[in-house]
Amino acid sequence: MFRILRDSFWGQIVYHASGKKLFQNPEERPDFVLPEKYILNHSSLAGDTINRKPSGNSRTSTDLPEDLSSDIEKTGNESSEDTNNENADPSSGYIIVDWYGPDDPENPHNWPIMKKVFLGAQIGFLTFSIYVGSSIYTPGILEIMEDFKISQVMAILPLSLFVVGYGIGPMIFSPLSEHPKVGRTYIYIVTLFIFVILQIPTALSKNIGSLLALRFLAGFVASPALATGGASMGDVFSYSTLPIGLAAWSISAVCGPALGPLIGGAFAQTIGWRWTIWALACISGGACAFLSLFLPETSTATILYRRAVRLRKLTGNQNIRSEGEVSLNSMTVKEVAVETLWRPFEITLTEPVVFFLNSYIALLYACMYTWFEAFPIVFNEVHHFNLVESGLAYIGIIVCCIIACGFYLYFVRIIWVKKLEAGINMPPEIHLVFGIAGSIIVPVGIFLFAWTSKESVHWIAPIIGSGIFVAGAFLVFQATFNYFGGSFFRYLASVFAGNGLFRASFAAAFPLFATPMYKNLGPTEFPVGYGCTIIGCICVAMISIPITLRIFGPKLRARSRYAN
Template identity: 35%
Template sequence: MSNRSASTASVTIPVQIDQTEKNVSKEIGQDPASAPDPFQVFLEPTEHPQNLSSLRKWLAVIVISSSALCATSASSIASFTEIAVAEEFHVSHVVTILSISLFVEGLGVGPLLVGPLSEVYGRNIVYQVSYTLFFAFSWPVAFAPNIAVYLIFRFVTGLCGSAFLSVAGGSVSDLFSDANVASPMALYTISPFIGPVLGPLISGFINQNLYWRWTYRVQLMWIFAQYLALFLFVPETYVPVLRKRKAERLRKSTGELRYYAPLEKSDRSLFVAVLVSCYKPFQLILFDQMALLLDVWSALILGILYLTFQAFPIIFESGHGFNMQSAGLTFLGIGFGMMLAISTQPLWNRHFLRQRQKFEGSPPPETRLIMGQVGAILVPVGLYWLAFTTYPHVHWMVPIIASVPFGSGIYFVFTSTFTYLVTAYRPIAASAMASNSALRSIFAAVFPLFAGAMYSKLGTVGATALLAGLTTIMAPLPFVFYRIGHRLRQSSRFAVH
């Protein structure tokens, strides 16, 4: 992105416009090659965000990804505070579990609002305002005088941190071309799922040695560091907004008021955009079976991941005598599995390149489900292995190793599902992702609430085996859709044909 001054002496519409600018312009109905209006503003190649230096682009991706990591780790960082919070505020343990559930609900609801905002005001202002509010509203959590304030602001902070689950993927795709986006997108994709695994690890260390409120005080420090990094290292990347800003500079510097960007001519109100973003995802769930089943599958797996924040303390504290600090470290197995999975990304990149060549540049969306097929096998295998090694007489390292394939499977399932939804429902990709986010947030919020009762009634073996059975039932989905997905898309009113 160019930061050149607005005081340019003379202005002409550039003849050379890069391919990315053409593609973006076509998406919003403005093709620079055919536009006769000399006052319509386009970006020069040097002004396009994809032409920033590799260092600036990767630094922006790292900051965005670490901000997503911070926001999602805040969801599970409450896991080892629950007993102390229950004692201080004189409530039951189930009530304090709501601190995780409400935060996750905030993460699920927020994208319905911030998605349309980012398409009107740009990515960067959404990030900055989001983290400003995330930081401000984390103070009432850290210094809550009662359980009501604590729970209300847990929901509010989840709402504020949700921008990095809906807008951030757009920033990554803004910065990199289709041919180069896979690796940075893989880094961003893994961050929101490493976050919930990192939360209990941090929380375990803090609550083993300090008062529970220090959990949120440490989190405040991290949020503030991310807040500064967002201001310093992340540029605006949304091309329609960059064109709008350029038009404003030109009108000011030249006095010619006829310069404009297409975004300024849009007659679509923000209210309508928010309304569409609210009802379209649910319309997709209700009337498209393929989207519904894939959303339920990924939601079930995320629900199980959040359920482990209650299950692992039962397995390792009660069964193996671990303290909080050691129990937090048991989540490293899931995290290691995720990192192991992301390390295979170069192999998948080569596979998808071969698919592009095979289908002459336009492979069907179903090719993305191959990664999901691997995940569909690994998730139940990991859970069955975990289930039958939770006995106290089995060495504690064995169930931790069992969680490694579970973590790898999570990454493969989500990466596959996300890329499939975006490509198969390209005209309404934002709504497809929002529908997935809404279901995932519901499952992730509800599952921890019944974890204690389920493990108490069924035991660690029976409860974990039940979860493994549910994922086994859903496992055929990527195999089935790989075979018949094309036919289902032909009859869908939302998917590309």
């Protein structure tokens, strides 16, 4: 718990405000013993620094793991032999900071399992508190139309702009989270705090113009969790167990928009549409308060950068650098800007694997958002549900998603985790098997929803159809995310940022024409029949994407400059 509090947002504030006397790191405590590789060839170090003695159970330099100790060359000659040190960069003379051995507790991959679960739960809570903001607004659309004297399309636009905002934001925030001096936690907390503050003027909006602007800004600053959350899971979970972390994260991403209409419906029906925004402020505010206290930094580049700063201060040796620092120091400001801000666009547009899977994911995501328009037609107009009852219809999506997650984790354990743990090399294309299965399930759910949405058919039938669709979409999402994780692990935040932009672009556009599409195409007996059928037929055509990548994926990855 001490390390969690120390590395949290408020822990870092207390640390710096106290002059680094509270929440100290190992290198700042009197019992710390400097590993020998940082002492070699630096006789100018102060004697009291080199000769610090251990106390208690602290690890001495002779206690270093064999694989690290064997790399240290014993020498007292202060010469240019830094170039012979395996921890020094041959061209620059830098000593590269690394972990203090394979069991270093500061390495996120070495965290106890309960700490990893706690981290995953926080990322899930953060993701939910943002995603719920997209759909929590929708039950109040009719009241907004009356208050502001606007059309239905105009009333839906704040939903679309919110989604556009959180699609654009990761293109900036996600690459910044990979910067060693920034990291992930600061971006999460600062942007979430701004998001909470923006809900106040949003709830008090007097006209549609201010509502549109504030919803876009809220979506923009809310965006880091929606793309970088997957990268945070990659920080702490090993390659073999990453599918488990991503699956848990995805569940929260589904629960957010699915529970939004239920929560928003309860407030819109009893108090008014403005309280849907106040409810969002309470949810996201609670997340901000909790995470600022307990969300630790997970970025390896940032953790090692901070360690390098402390070691430089401890030793006085300015040649001690983290690998991220060395990379940044070799680049100009322009090159850094291009590398960090352009990278998500470049990977998305130049990598065929990423482009086609992003297109497919975007379509599935857009289908889910069209249901924010289809569900009121089916359950309010056809089955005469009130707002709360209509919101409860989304529960079927969550239930089926959890069931699909259970099956997915069971089979991924058999065909992926166990084989990797046994030392069998598994290509990331194996995940696309789940993508193919999910792509077949998806249109089944869409067609069932389309042609059971009539008054003479029990309301449970379209709910089952929507659940089947989401179960299939969940498998496609997991296949895609894990395929990206296995193929582009070093640039995962940038890859997810590009994926988020694709998803948001489609999801923002579809709700704007969904209602006219359903009502104009009909037929009267099945009000969403032809509209959903068109989407279902497109999904049938998209089945070819995971099949093609399952066959040709290795060749495409071999040509990539970004793939692992």
